[in-house]
Amino acid sequence: MAQSNPYTLQNVKLVCFTVVAGILLTVWQLIDGCIPLPMQLVFLMVSLLLTGIPHGALDHLVQQEQSRRQQGRFRLMLFLGRYVAIMLLYALAWYVFPQLSLSFFLLISCWHFGETDISLMPQTPVLTALLRLLYGISVLVWILLPHQFEVSPILLHMVTRNGLIYSHWTAIASNSSWLIPASSMVILVASIVTAFIRQGNRYCYWLRLQLVVVLLCGYALPLLPAFALYFAGWHSLITLFNIKGFITDGNTTHNKPLLILWLKALPFSLIAITGLVAAGYSFRRYAPLFDPLPLLFVFLSLITLPHMEVMHKLNSSVPG
Template identity: 25%
Template sequence: MNIKKVSILSSFLGIAISLSFAEIFSVYLALFLIISIGILHGANDILLIEKSKFVVNKNKWYIKLTYVFIVLLAVILFYFVPFYALIIFILFSAYHFGEQHWSQKFSTNQYGFLKKVFQFTFGLLILSLLFLLKPETTNQVIEDLANFSVPFNWFTYLSACSLTMSLIFSVLLLIKKELILTKFSFEFSLLILYTLVFYFTPLILGFAIYFAFWHSLPSLNDQIKFIYGGKLVPGIKSYIKDAGIYWLVSVVGFAAFLFFFYETKLFYSFLFAFIAAITFPHVIVMGKMFSYLKKQKSV
């Protein structure tokens, strides 16, 4: 079975589980997905940095320290200027999600800027759909995180704008023959599935299903192809062998965080702040991997 089929089936299964069991079960399932597939897909960044050769002649300690520095910077930003940190995080994430969706789906390496803007608006569309379909919980988290209450119609505007922009840019890319109609139709019809997932599951599970099955699994697949040159299933063993220790460190940090914050009202805010902090360097690394792959393709 290919990854797309696994993700489609898992999404429906997630909806069925969330409709059949008490809400707390959805929370546990979401945490499990975030910890397993979600965190794992970001655990091999050090190896990716070495493979992408974007830091030349630097030793592993230098790379690791820079990595930790960026995570700390994110934590500091969230602490002192949470509103701006959240905006930057959402913009970064939108681009990162869109980049993964459309990776290796364009015909050539031309129109780089147009493709980047398109990927960004597409990622933003997915996030805004989630916000639009779960406005109360999203707003609660944003309020706790950034002390800012978002008027609900902002989510509507954001979804409408990002949908319009994504459609305009994709039509341009179709005209320029950078995108083929079947890929475009398939990716856009998946938006209906995301809508069902976001509507029928609580915010945390909707996010986790998207994050694990529609972002992390395809990303793991691309990373494994890039690092070891093989397919997801045989490659995952080597990946876990190389990334296991980083994954374990993150999971221990995550477990400590759960232990301290689980009972508090700020649980979701800290959860997303934690994800945000470890996401910043990962977004940079993945961007570098994709641009390295593009360069390789053009030589």
């Protein structure tokens, strides 16, 4: 069965919330010189609660639908056990090999961002894969490089200054003057190519335009709201649309609004948030100099790995 179409007027209207939030924050930033850090943190947390965490808390429903389509059996406990085991193994890897784990996280994030935004072109799977990876790298370059002075201290809490990752980061950052324009070109070309493939659907053009506005706002904003706008306001929202289309496809009576989906995600969202808060609380007790931001990104990496596998199956469905 084909994946249903995420390019609808309703979805364009929902992404308008992100666009409006981005424009308002940018105006605030330009008028005041800088949005106060507590406000940046509030924006990041609210956006993670609204879409960032819930978009991964529906993976069991996606897998269940996938099994149904393949006439297979879905066992929730088995699925959850495997999901948690992958997260625990990755957490252990972070402890033992932080450099490798961070490189892996950046790589899978690029792939995952690219896979969500670039439609599958069934006739050219290798080209699609390359385009997805290049696009994802460009998005990360666009988000991280304009904010080098905010990214570096976070990285230094995750890896050592004299390790390979940090020295590569400083080398990459010193080439910002051409890497940032190059990444914007890749994002633009990839957006035009995918909109062209979807020709005939004007909402696809609108969504692409909204993405460009979101990324432009991110350029002008500090790192945390810039990341929140793209990750929660774009990537997670688009994933929620795709999940909604996938699990209700062909069954219009179950075509429930996004709020119902959000409520369905609530139990696993709450478990994830409780885990994050508990980890933050215990680290703070034992390490007084503990900084919660690196922990937040490690946490995101742990939930990304099993989530990415589930979403890969969804994104590999031939678009309808």
